[in-house]
Amino acid sequence: xxxxxxxxxxxxxxxxxxxxxxxxxxxxxxxxxxxxxxxxxxxxxxxxxxxxxxxxxxxxxxxxxxxxxxxxxxxxxxxxxxxxxxxxxxxxxxxxxxxxxxxxxxxxxxxxxxxxxxxxxxxxxxxxxxxxxxxxxxxxxxxxxxxxxxxxxxxxxxxxxxxxxxxxxxxxxxxxxxxxxxxxxxxxxxx
Amino acid sequence: xxxxxxxxxxxxxxxxxxxxxxxxxxxxxxxxxxxxxxxxxxxxxxxxxxxxxxxxxxxxxxxxxxxxxxxxxxxxxxxxxxxxxxxxxxxxxxxxxxxxxxxxxxxxxxxxxxxxxxxxxxxxxxxxxxxxxxxxxxxxxxxxxxxxxxxxxxxxxxxxxxxxxxxxxxxxxxxxxxxxxxxxxxxxxxxxxxxxxxxxxxxxxxxxxxxxxxxxxxxxxxxxxxxxxxxxxxxxxxxxxxxxxxxxxxxxxxxxxxxxxxxxxxxxxxxxxxxxxxxxxxxxxxxxxxxxxxxxxxxxxxxxxxxxxxxxxxxxxxxxxxxxxxxxxxxxxxxxxxxxxxxxxxxxxxxxxxxxxxxxxxxxxxxxxxxxxxxxxxxxxxxxxxxxxxxxxxxxxxxxxxxxxxxxxxxxxxxxxxxxxxxxxxxxxxxxxxxxxxxxxxxxxxxxxxxxxxxxxxxxxxxxxxxxxxxxxxxxxxxxxxxxxxxxxxxxxxxxxxxxxxxxxxxxxxxxxxxxxxxxxxxxxxxxxxxxxxxxxxxxxxxxxxxxxxxxxxxxxxxxxxxxxxxxxxxxxxx
Numbered sequence: 001x002x003x004x005x006x007x008x009x010x011x012x013x014x015x016x017x018x019x020x021x022x023x024x025x026x027x028x029x030x031x032x033x034x035x036x037x038x039x040x041x042x043x044x045x046x047x048x049x050x051x052x053x054x055x056x057x058x059x060x061x062x063x064x065x066x067x068x069x070x071x072x073x074x075x076x077x078x079x080x081x082x083x084x085x086x087x088x089x090x091x092x093x094x095x096x097x098x099x100x101x102x103x104x105x106x107x108x109x110x111x112x113x114x115x116x117x118x119x120x121x122x123x124x125x126x127x128x129x130x131x132x133x134x135x136x137x138x139x140x141x142x143x144x145x146x147x148x149x150x151x152x153x154x155x156x157x158x159x160x161x162x163x164x165x166x167x168x169x170x171x172x173x174x175x176x177x178x179x180x181x182x183x184x185x186x187x188x189x190x191x
Numbered sequence: 192x193x194x195x196x197x198x199x200x201x202x203x204x205x206x207x208x209x210x211x212x213x214x215x216x217x218x219x220x221x222x223x224x225x226x227x228x229x230x231x232x233x234x235x236x237x238x239x240x241x242x243x244x245x246x247x248x249x250x251x252x253x254x255x256x257x258x259x260x261x262x263x264x265x266x267x268x269x270x271x272x273x274x275x276x277x278x279x280x281x282x283x284x285x286x287x288x289x290x291x292x293x294x295x296x297x298x299x300x301x302x303x304x305x306x307x308x309x310x311x312x313x314x315x316x317x318x319x320x321x322x323x324x325x326x327x328x329x330x331x332x333x334x335x336x337x338x339x340x341x342x343x344x345x346x347x348x349x350x351x352x353x354x355x356x357x358x359x360x361x362x363x364x365x366x367x368x369x370x371x372x373x374x375x376x377x378x379x380x381x382x383x384x385x386x387x388x389x390x391x392x393x394x395x396x397x398x399x400x401x402x403x404x405x406x407x408x409x410x411x412x413x414x415x416x417x418x419x420x421x422x423x424x425x426x427x428x429x430x431x432x433x434x435x436x437x438x439x440x441x442x443x444x445x446x447x448x449x450x451x452x453x454x455x456x457x458x459x460x461x462x463x464x465x466x467x468x469x470x471x472x473x474x475x476x477x478x479x480x481x482x483x484x485x486x487x488x489x490x491x492x493x494x495x496x497x498x499x500x501x502x503x504x505x506x507x508x509x510x511x512x513x514x515x516x517x518x519x520x521x522x523x524x525x526x527x528x529x530x531x532x533x534x535x536x537x538x539x540x541x542x543x544x545x546x547x548x549x550x551x552x553x554x555x556x557x558x559x560x561x562x563x564x565x566x567x568x569x570x571x572x573x574x575x576x577x578x579x580x581x582x583x584x585x586x587x588x589x590x591x592x593x594x595x596x597x598x599x600x601x602x603x604x605x606x607x608x609x610x611x612x613x614x615x616x617x618x619x620x621x622x623x624x625x626x627x628x629x630x631x632x633x634x635x636x637x638x639x640x641x642x643x644x645x646x647x648x649x650x651x652x653x654x655x656x657x658x659x660x661x662x663x664x665x666x667x668x669x670x671x672x673x674x675x676x677x678x679x680x681x682x683x684x685x686x687x688x689x690x691x692x693x694x695x696x697x698x699x700x701x702x703x704x705x706x707x708x709x710x711x712x713x714x715x716x717x718x719x720x721x722x723x724x725x726x727x728x729x730x731x732x733x734x735x736x737x738x739x740x741x742x743x744x745x746x747x748x749x750x751x752x753x754x755x756x757x758x759x760x761x762x763x764x765x766x
Contacts (some may be wrong), residue, residue, distance in 0.1 A: 050472070071675070073534060073566060073593050074624075076325065078351040078379065082460075082484055083537060133446035156409070 225523025256295035287314035302366030312340035357380030362756025411439035457481035474499030517549035521556025533706030547574035575609025611636035659683035681708030713766035
């Protein structure tokens, strides 16, 4: 008897709670299971509330849960990835650019908006690829290392990192490339 | 039955090309079966596990073209784990062993390896055409084998595959003697492309009709390519960013004007909006336009382009075009037959890009419309009823309201009446995808009116088993039924097990079927493969006598004549 009473009370509380759950989500299932197990008693005692639960559960979809449902919306992964990548790039949710280093087997991606100035960026690149970039000179470029950081700007030209003011760099940089060895000389490093 | 010699009958059969018709012919009598099977050149296999290659070859020894589909449709949305199956290797091995004269292979949702591609390229001297759609498991090295070894290659068509791009030189693997290309589509490759090799290849392919580039092909290369292939019919633009005044752009404008055969345009994977105007001169010839990847192009530019496209039959676009843009489509594209409007924002809850108004406008303006895929934020019954009245010729109607369970936003009620109107009016409807708030009532309508329905996709819909029962009972032509997150259980599943022999497959995930129910089906119907996919190890399905209550996460069952497959991974339990 006691068990039944407890069940009733529990269901009573649940009955007045506004639920926004989707069918199939655990909470609703749980609730349904509880209702089913107390089902017979519930139906006889509280027919109204049962209907109430059903209707509130389904029609109140005011604020959708932002939680991602697997496989929804039904868009092919190929397309989804393409949209996501574009969104991340354009929405000021970071300015992600690809970074390649000559000789490295795969590329990396970094968010330029995370850095405030060139030294921070350099340090991060040095850590990522385990190399040393040398010292930057306005006229001679980078000295003291085999590696030179370059970037491709909006016009498609390859430029030396550090020549333009930081903000201009962030807004015009499309990708980074850490050049190495003999190719470096061609950049007019003033040597 | 035979009044003619076999050769004559065979000659008559040559004019019968559709798979359905040829299958029907083979059932008429023994002698027709025999003639048909020896003359059959093209075979379509909708489920690679329904049959095996040995039996296929025994029946059709003169096979030249094979189409195979692997994973179930919901694999497109990450609902099927990668290692589930659908391997093409055993098929290619068997075909190679049998020395059949394979010329064409089309695969969809299958696992293809470099090894498979290499074997394919070496085993069939007359191989001409490879089409891979939504496949995975291979790299550009595999493509290099195809390029290098298939002397008569005509089509290399890669659509939305996951390819590991080794940024190698696969394009330069086409020998200089290769001049037979008609289709070259590598838009889905992510890496850099050898532009020199590409240009030389295009220049020596006078029959090239379809060229789809990846994002690594910049605008100046596009201009050169179009200049040496003015006969192009189908073009996929790669990267499309440049200054309007720059020389490459001017060259492109000139090249485009010469492409008078251009009928289909797609790509714009990286695009600067204002450059679209270069294509305005040939827009009036276009029958197919796919701008669904061009997220950077603002609706105003899209509209300017579309205003010139009065012969358009097929349009794939992003919802950023807006209701206003769709109204322009409705008033311009009177020949439109197929429309797809994709979401530009997957999370939803953002600005309402397209609504029911856009759909209604299209239905009113485009009377020849028969296929639609429409992603939107909101819908009403009234709109759907109007659409049904305007367009009773729908063959495919797929509506996806981004938020699951969303009701009619005016009445707050379910969308049963709206979809009901669609199935009632569209007597030729073969494919339907539902969304929004739906009760069992919509399934009652579907079972009652959708007589030609072959494929139905259900998500977050229905109240009780009755819903599914209406469909199984009423839709006599059902072939593929896929259901997710809906309250259908064992009662519906087990009501008519023989029904599944008339269908290709049934998918049910996050529904209420239990292990006990699934076991029961497997018992009653040994001609079905009943697969339970359970990736979550904590939910290990156990034989502990509580099967009646153990809910199954994913169920995939399909008819087969070759029994249980042997290549299933550990998390797939075949009952």
